[in-house]
Amino acid sequence: MSEIYSKLMKHLEKSTALETALVLFQWDSETLAPEKSMELTAKSIGILSSEYYNSLINEDVKSLLDKLSEEDEQKQLDFNQKAIVKKLRKTFEEMEHIPPEEYQAYQELIAKAPGIWSKAKQENHYPSFAPYLEEIMNYNKKFAGYRVKEGQELYDVLLNDYEEGFNTKELDVFFDKVKSAIVPLLKEVVKKNDMIKKEYNYESFEIDKQKEFCNFISQYVGFDLSRGVIAESAHPFTTKLHNQDVRITNHFLEHNLESAIFSIIHETGHALYEMNVDSAITLSPVGTGASMGMHESQSRFFENIIGRSKSFWIPVFSKLQETFPEQLKDVSLDSFIKGINKSVPNLIRTEADELTYSLHIIIRYEIEKMIFAGEASIHHLPAIWNQKYKEYLGVEPPSDSNGILQDIHWSCGNIGYFPSYAIGSAIAAQIYYHMEAIMPFHSYLEEGNLAPISEYLKEHIHKYGASKNTNELLMDMMKEPLNPDYYVRYLTEKYTKLYEL
Amino acid sequence: MSEIYSKLMKHLEKSTALETALVLFQWDSETLAPEKSMELTAKSIGILSSEYYNSLINEDVKSLLDKLSEEDEQKQLDFNQKAIVKKLRKTFEEMEHIPPEEYQAYQELIAKAPGIWSKAKQENHYPSFAPYLEEIMNYNKKFAGYRVKEGQELYDVLLNDYEEGFNTKELDVFFDKVKSAIVPLLKEVVKKNDMIKKEYNYESFEIDKQKEFCNFISQYVGFDLSRGVIAESAHPFTTKLHNQDVRITNHFLEHNLESAIFSIIHETGHALYEMNVDSAITLSPVGTGASMGMHESQSRFFENIIGRSKSFWIPVFSKLQETFPEQLKDVSLDSFIKGINKSVPNLIRTEADELTYSLHIIIRYEIEKMIFAGEASIHHLPAIWNQKYKEYLGVEPPSDSNGILQDIHWSCGNIGYFPSYAIGSAIAAQIYYHMEAIMPFHSYLEEGNLAPISEYLKEHIHKYGASKNTNELLMDMMKEPLNPDYYVRYLTEKYTKLYEL
Structure with missing residues (x-):
């Protein structure tokens, strides 16, 4: 050496x-x-x-x-x-380039701000969070300013932190494409809203039994309890000490069966990524996912593309029915699959379905851009937020708690982070078409044999950790960088079929 | 400043x-x-x-x-x-005097060794743990050698780490006194073994209900859940980040009601000590118990002197009966009190009753002394262990899992630590006679009013943390240093009465 x-x-x-x-x-x-x-x-x-x-x-x-x-x-x-x-x-x-005193002051600010945000959200009182938000945004502008390159947008500095090589120019194209496909598609879907019934999902589901099923499904998907922990927290998340100690959390709502199930599959997707990072690099700076977007691609691949497919549920739906015989006795596999894919525009990002999810992200992306371009004052954000929700999703927040105050991210200093979620969804769709073409993808799922799928992801993505960046991974795997067309195609095909458009 | x-x-x-x-x-x-x-x-x-x-x-x-x-x-x-x-x-x-490389190597060794020990115990295979034990003992001899004073025994260096001012000379006197009182007393007790029946204790007790009762009793004794955590582990223990975050664990056996109850009261005693350390010193080197012995005195005071007294159970025995109505319906308070104080020589230290406990400690103390004097090789420890159990307690381990492999301590590098347990019991007895003389001790317990007792301990012991040592605390509180006569008196009085000797 x-x-x-x-x-x-x-x-x-x-x-x-x-x-x-x-x-x-x-x-x-x-x-x-x-x-x-x-x-x-x-x-x-x-x-x-x-x-x-x-x-x-x-x-x-x-x-x-x-x-x-x-x-x-x-x-x-x-x-x-x-x-x-x-x-x-x-x-x-x-x-x-960040002076240590400023670094320390900023760390203290973002240690305090989530508490302030949480209280403001609880009390539906944006003005008490606004000064903190302003300070956080100002620090981020200042820090970005220390290292902005000639001709580079300030906001691009932050985007590049989360997703190497991405900038507003590319993301504008990406989001325009997505928006122009989804907004009209969603309008058609909304018209046929009553076609899919899912009242069963809001009955009472004993929390202990939900836990039992979620632990089962997480291990079914591939979570290895000898190298991981499943616990509970207010908001589900994944973290890791190294590839032999990966931890996920879940949350449980008595009157919502889907919430815990899809949260745990989502976090299991993140966890598999971390568990599969090569041991040679696990304790190094590249011993984690390649980027936020790449990480989200894996969680969404498991949550949505696998977890919401009929093939996935064929071997395990009966187990879910056995766990909740009373509540699910009259629900067929087909109506369950329709139910878990039903699209309803709503106010809350974390409760959004696959079709509307990116619209939530686009709104945040556009607002962050405006803030960094000096086109929106902190004071006016709630109004801008509400107007965009009305325009893109056709819904209007009755309160800031369900609007501008819904996400923790800004209070933690995560600015430029939201686009990663949409990039993740797009990558997941692209990987799906690739894998479907080279292996009997749905047959594997129908047989309850997820190992070849995980193994492929491990060999082409997971094991590299962050030693390759997003586009390097995609190129080496599929000979093509990120291409949002797959994502648009995926959503269009899926929802056209589901709603018989 | x-x-x-x-x-x-x-x-x-x-x-x-x-x-x-x-x-x-x-x-x-x-x-x-x-x-x-x-x-x-x-x-x-x-x-x-x-x-x-x-x-x-x-x-x-x-x-x-x-x-x-x-x-x-x-x-x-x-x-x-x-x-x-x-x-x-x-x-x-x-x-x-410990070279940094040796310190780090040793820390890594004792981070790994408990896992090896645990497996060896599970598989009843001493030889797979022996090399680790040998290495740990050698490190401890070496480290003690770096700082041994002229004329000082090597083992005394370690004893002094856990209990300032104590050495083999004093402990030999202490243990001789205890041994010569307990061994004959125990022989009398064993003869009347059938006098106390406690078959009820080994029925089936639902673990969830045990947990519920143990959480109740811990808080009843004074554990504050807003400043602490109760979890589970193979062996119950107490730890703390500071006085606002004190953590205890418990373990549960379906067919042993006492085990979890007295473990949690024991750990709660440790926890109260840490929770009551003054906030001015909690994040400092003296922000913890004065010594291991002092700590054990508090856990044993709550577990044995309070927790096994009739006065303590008068207000809460009915709650225990309500928790397990089937199993305890024919058990009176008096027979329960006799049951939880029954003395039976057995193989396992952590399951020992008050009377036999010190004999378990004496065996470990004698073996550690032999190792440090070069009078026992690691290879021969199982045989030495078994022979001593036969001699002092009249029982012989059928396997190393129930013999030399039963304790985690050595695998964690805690050598010279065991005597603290006996010192703790002796201090607890001494404090008991003192408190009984100055306050209506048993009336408080009968009224379910433990606060004045905790408050007294807080004011005279807990709040000082380690800013005073054991004998300073005892002197300031009772005008007398550690005196094992109280301990001998306590056991003699208690067991003479219990077994009508």
Whole structure:
């Protein structure tokens, strides 16, 4: 191993250990920590965060990275090592221009803001969150300003953090294509809204039995409990310490059967990605998904393309019926499949169906662009939000809690993150057509044999972690970069058939 | 605040943050982490341990501690600050002679060893754990060797870590006194073994209902769920991030009602100690119990002296009967009290009654002494163990799982720790006679009013954390240091009465 690379590894080991600790604190605070613990625990988290920052952003690391970028050194590095150096340079460049005091102040702000947001949402009081939102947006503009390149849009700096190589120019084309296909399609679907009945979904479903079924279905999809944990939290999420310890959460609503089932399949998709990252890189900066969009492609592939297909449910629907015999005795497999795919425009992104989901994302994308272009003041966001919901989805939020205040993301400083969800859906559709062409995809599902599907994803996507970026993965797998046409085709075919349009 | 002390605080904040992270990893690995996670997680733990080591053991801290020990500086320190400096000096002296590489290697070893031990115990295969045990013992001998003082026994170095000021000379006297009183007393008790029936305890008790009752009884004793967590693990234990986040675990056996109940009362005793540590010191090196023995005195005080008394059960026995009406319908309060105090020599320390408990400890103490004196090879430990059980308790382990492999302690590197349990029992008895003399102790229990008892312990023991040592606490509270006569008196009185000897 290159001597200089070995030196870099020492720094990396430390930052990975600190990062792992921070992940564990985060997991613990969302799943278990007692109500009054946070104030004192936050002190330790603050100190470890700043240790993490210092472990990466220092003169030693800078000079090692500079040396490792020279041609002679590059020659000595293997594929993974090159990827690690590249990823680290990216992280370094994202952070190095931020003065430590500003970094610390911003970390404190986004540690506090989710609590403020949560209260504002609960009390339906946007003005109490607005000043925090403004400050967060200003920090993000400022931080982006430190590293914006000549001719680059400020917002593009953030987009590129979540999805390397993507910018507003490309995303405008992407979203225009999606919007112009979905908006008219949705209008047709809405007209036939009564065609699909799913009252059964809102009966009473005993939570313990939901848990039992969700644990079963997660393992059926491939979750390995010897290398993972399933717990509960207010909002389902996935996290990991490394590929031998991947954790997902679920939430349960007594009067909504679908919610927990599709949440757990979604998180299992994320989890399989992390469980399948190659062991050689799991404890390195590339030991995680390639990007947010790529990650969402996997969760959505399992949740929607697999999980909402008839083929998937053929072997397991009877088990669901056995779990809830009273509630599901009069529901046939076919009406269940229709029910779980029913499209109804609504106010809440996390409850959106496949067809309307991207419209929720487009609204957020357009608003973020406006903020960064100085075309929307924080004060006017609720009105802009509501107007767009009316225009694209035909629904109007009765309150800001169901409108501008519904998502936690901005309060955590995740700006430029939402587009990843739509990119993920589009990638999932593209992968689907590819896999369907090269393997007996639906037969596998009908036989309850998901292993060949996971195995293919592992070999072509998961195992690489972030050592390749999104388009590199797609090119190597399918000889084609991201192409939204597949997504439009998928939604059009699916909903035309479902609603007999 | 002294300028030098402020500088020390910066180091302390970092080491406290790292220590808190290590506590969380430990908690997680024993309650939740998936089976296969440990090998990779151990790497992060190893690195954070060595960061922790470096945060304390460095020239800066050494010189600050030296300065703060000077008379002029001492004058500027308040009581807590002096205690923190003193405790830190002790920790510093314990660690400074251990080379960092050895420290890290040892931390990784004891992160892995409990998993090996657990498997060996499950498979009743001592030889697969023996090499790890040998390595752990060798490290401990080596580390003790680095700091042994002239004329001091190697084993005394470790004893002093857990119980400041205690050594084999004193403990030999202590244990001889206990042994010579208990062994003959136990022989009399065994003769009347049939006098107390407790078959009811081994019926089937639904685990969910056990959990429900245990959660109730823990809160009844004083556990505050807004500042704590109750979870499950193979062996019950207590840990804490700080006084606002104290965590205990329990375990459940379908065919043993007592096991979970007395485990949870025991751990609640530990938890109250940690929850009551003063907020001014909770995030400092003295923000925990004074010593292992002092900690055990509190858990045993609640488990045995309170929890096995008739007064305690008068207000709550009916609730237990309501929880298990079928199983307990023919059990009177009096026969229940006799049942939970019945003494039967058995193989397992954690299932031992009050009378035989110290004999289990004496065996471990004698074996540890032999190992450190080079009088017992790791290979021969099972035979030595079995022979001693036969001699002191009259029982012989049918397998190593029920013998030498029963305790987790050695696999965690806790050598010299077992005597603390017996010291704890002795302190608990001494405190009992003191409190009974100054307050209507049993009336409080009969009224279900435990607050004045906890409050007294908080004011005289808990709130000080480790800012006073064991004998300082006992002296300030009762004008007398540890005196094992109370313990002998307590057991003699109790069992003479119970068995009508």
